[in-house]
Amino acid sequence: MDRDALLRTIRDEFLRAFVLAADRALPRAAATLLRSAETTLSATDQRRLLSAHHLFRECETELNKHLRHNLDLLLDRSFQTTYSTFSPALTDSFTTTELTQLDPTVHVDLLRINEVTARFRHAADNPLRDLTIRIARLFDQDRINERDNPFRPFLLSRALASAIDNIGQQADINTTLFDQLADDMRSEITVIYDAVNKLLASHGIAATTDHHEQMTIEVVARLFDFIRRDPQIPVDVRAQLARLQLLVLKIALRDNALLTDKNHPVRLLMNRIGAVSVGLNQTDPLGVHVIAEIRRVVDALLTDQREHADLFPVLLEQFDAFITQELRGSDSPVDLAVVALEKARHRTLHLARLKAGLAESLDGLNIDPFLDNFLTTTWIGAIERAERHSDTAGLHLRQLVPDLLWSIIPKHLPAQRQQLLGMLPGLVDILREGMLQAKMSGIERLDVLNWLVELHSRALRGAVAGGPDLMLDTLQQRFALFTNAPDRGTSTVPIAALEVAGADPHSDDFLIEALHETNAALVLLDPLLDPMLDPMLEQDAPESSVDVQTDTNSILARLRSGVSMTITLGTLPSSGRLHWIDHHTTTLLLQLDDHPAPSMLSVRLFLRLHSLGRAGFSETAPLFERAVHALI
Template sequence: MTLGSPRDLARLARRTFLDTVLRGTASLVSACAEGARLLASQTAEPGLYARRRELVLAWPASSAPWAQGLNQSLRAALDVLERGGTPSTRPMGLPATAEGANGAPIFSLVDDAVVELDLMASRLTQAVADKAGWQFTDLCSRLRGLLPEDPNPGEAAGDVLKPAMLSRWVLDAWMAAGLTADHWKTLQNVLHDEVAALAEEAYHEANRLLLEHGVAPEIDLRPFIRRARDVGIVQPMAPSPGVGSRVSGGGLGALGAGSNRVTAMGSAGAVSYDETRLMTQAPGLGRVPQAARSQAVLGKLNQVVARQVPGFDPTQLMGQPDGAVALATGLSQAMARTEAAVRQQVDVPVGERPEPAALARELIERKRELKQAAGSPTERATIEVVALLFQAILMEERLPATVRVWFARLQMPVLRVAVAEPDFFATLDHPARLLIDRMGACVMGLAGAVEQPETQGDLLLKEVRRVVQTVEAYPDTGRRVFQTVLVEFEKFLENYFKEGNDASRKGVSLAQQLEQREAYAIQYTIELRKMLEAVPVHEGIREFLFKVWADVLAQSAVLGAPGSDDTRELKQMAADLIWSASAKNSREERNQVLQRLPPLLKLLRQGMARAGLSAERQEQHLKALNVALQAAFTAKSATISPERLREITQRLNALDQLLPEMDDVELDTDTLRDLSGYDSEDLEVVATGGTMPTPAMLAWARELKLGAWFQLDYRDRQERVQLAWQGRNKLLALFVSPQGRGVLFQLNRLGAFLQAGLLVPLEEESLTVRATRDALAKLDADPQRLLN
């Protein structure tokens, strides 16, 4: 395609962005419909469940108008863009600014509903910025290089690339279609995810267009760096929707500016964040932008290489579309000889293998042969950089020596991929890089702790060996084989900590039982509330059943089964208790209660003991029950008819049939209760330490990977622990020490410990990023080595 000017190319990039969004509208609506149906099928508290059902009922009549309205806005923006104009949109219900006689604007109060809509748009804008921010930043940087006279692309009011524009179009079409703000809030998480994913794809397509026309393959991030007045403390994020958003000036923070308001946080959440920041060590907060710092290291590497090798392009895919790798015959043969030599030295008994340092020296010697066989300066530079990376990995003393030797065998497969896919040097999420980082992180804590670990049959180290051999077995597959074995390794880790690791096996089993118990307890409580909603039960009995006996039933269901004899007996006891607490107006009924009461109280005590309640707490609950039973004797309680009592008994006995599958039970931070009373000899539940974590810290807590090692400071102990298990929705996380002590965190407490520096990653950076820093130091000292 022939373009008339850089301005024409910039306009085409914006049109590509809008066209991509327009093509994705149908998929967006379909995904939101599926999300709404999924939410409506899940168990929730009555009010939320009713709102979800209402959304599903309103969807058929409103989804098509929503899609149509969004498409109209996008097409109108395309038309205005073609005419060289500036698309714009105003908040729903906000009138144009009136003017006085002198032309000055007349300000008036804005309706609360309009303010709420503006906040909803701002939250969606922030979600787009969080997911697609780096694509947006790259695109703006390329447009800035294309049109130097336009210093702020993507920031000017009305620029179609601005995330706030897309957010407003989506929200305006939603409201115009007859859907409400309550509908939006009910589906908010789904909307945020789907719109952000669509925006990311659209920015990517616009970037791809510019790259195809040779626009700024290297991104200079310096124009995005803007100094803040206070650089010593990380600004807190808003504690919850509705409190407002604090928008910093510039960079990715500017993406969140859905309006011109900056709302100060005066809530309890903000106070908690300030309190936490005051007691938190600086290193704890400094880890939040770790991904950005790691990406900067890769950017620096590409700049250094590009200065010496102008043709080096870290974003251009030079391999085959299907992932196959095509190499020159000479280079391929040289790599095969090097690979065979390394394999021959490693495939011997442990005691006969060379030390990692000796193996690194041999690989350096063979690097010369590889460079001589290379067909271009870019290939020689790639060979040098990969060699430097693996040289650093082989000298990493925090890795067990046996593992380092196996990592050496990955150098040629990685080189093969790097030659065909230079984005290995540009992105943190390349599967080859992720695989090395994940395996390195998992074995990092074993260094110095185990001598010759491979001879002791450790399954983790055997899996590392299997992964390397699998990669070697498919030399021409490239990225696909790395992606495949990465998925396999992640699945292996889940089973490894559950079954194959002696230190974690018991703790994981206990944590799973505790999570299952919580799921059962939540469901039993919900069903009991439904069952007794219209039954005149004494309040003391009602509270006991909801808060205590639901736990007892849940414990029995975990240890046995929901339909076991023990659990059925406990359900019958609940029915007996309800009957005993109803009004007893005749002497016969009172005598019957007196006869049945001692064995009933004994069984209640046994059930509570089985659920782990202390003797003191059992006495407290029994005293409360006695008050309810006394009310029955004085006829102060309501009477329950025999028919209603039989119905309750039958429903209690059939309770296990009413429960959904445990995989379908929705656990979230609101339903998951305080677990601090469930400590045992083998499992400690963290109940203290830190204060309210920020949303950024909660997001970090959810992103922690299985197998990663940390330094934990808890109960006057400092020790190394490994993340061994994460529950559903990652609301629970289990860390285990090498001695087998399990420490269980709920999500909020985990975020607080990360924030306070009480749980610190043993490694600040991933293995490949540290190796990249080491390679950079060598290249800075001698940049000519890239071509020599």
């Protein structure tokens, strides 16, 4: 028998088995509805259940007719999409129809249809897999894909929904009829697929694949069975992820790494979606927006004709950007706190850079202790403030450093003393400006000026047996790298500056100042929790440095914006969500459920809390890894 003729025979057998199954299921469904109506305590539910029971009894013949007709139409459409090599002669022989598989007039919602489809698929399991393999063999295809199976379970659940809709009842009655009939049909699904498999087997079409393909199909199916039932993921997100099963299977059949490599692009995207969705409230604005974005991501993957993993990293980057923007918002408490933190970090790093640059220029010089302290603290702070808006705004303050150092060195030659007298008015003016920039008090400024008058007096008197005078341009040349104010955006940051800023990325003074400027509220958790941890850490046994580093890396990899977290501040744990993490992975910004203002926590302290069991992720493990673990 040629393929087209065999397919017609299979089609007839599938229809016949379905109609017989419906004949058995309809009376059971009617009886179940009557029993439910008799036991319910709700008058409203009783009326609804009795109405549904009555319709099943009165319209059984009509329903059976609609079931066969609708499945017939769906099969027409399904055969037109079965593998690209399918002969058009077969579809031409069937009745032409414009029916789409997603008729918007059907009252039973698509999510409910998809849930029933998943239950039918689970009930059929091995027979469905065998039929999908046989269909692929019939078309000489190496690609095993349920979507190319013209008898896939979606057609059965869709036929049920359409047939019930044809009766023309109210939406709540339709839903009741659909749910009950679908429940009673579930035990019949295996019978339907067994009948079709038996027919194909009698024509020599075996359900065999090579061992690797069969194992991959089974593993992917079981992984997605876990995902569909995972209680940590909201129902709407599970439904979206379940749509990816066939695409993931196709990729897994071509790429073994998907099932073995934790960093495979498919796993990274699914894990990211899973992590963000944990603890998500599907009714609040954030939940609605995130689920809509997840749906967009899944739609993009399923409409991409290439059917490989190349699009997953692109969509992961887009999803990350969306989550970052959604959680930060515009002028929200989190956004204002982030602006303040970024300001404080920028200023802290710039101050550390200035200190490192000045220290390099001062290295080897014997400087008066008072002046050394003034330059490395007060004056550096004045330069930082001046350069907040422009690198060149503090240029004259930078250039004062070698001039000031030269001015207090004893002058032996009249020309040198004359040069000093000429530059003193300008030097003092700049000094006064910088001290005001550094917010020094009047008494502090006077102390500096009095000290400077005394040293300048000594310098002008010279020395009894002094050596040759140090030329001003020689000292200025020594400080050239510091006084030229290199561009902060392109210059190399000194290692010393990075070490200082890394240890304290947000100087307390800068942070308080930035919070005031941005009118932001922020709870600082480190000062609250640090003192509590030292006694606990003393009791901890030392761990292997290799184990600690491995665990730390895995924790850091999960610290991404949007993840749900728990942290114990007192005796009870608090839940929250990570809204922001800086680019240097040093600072976390959390929104705890019981705190109206965002909370800042250093990554350093989070790792310590995690090691003590006082902080962690609400998600027990990444989604794909949970599924693999459950499979094992």
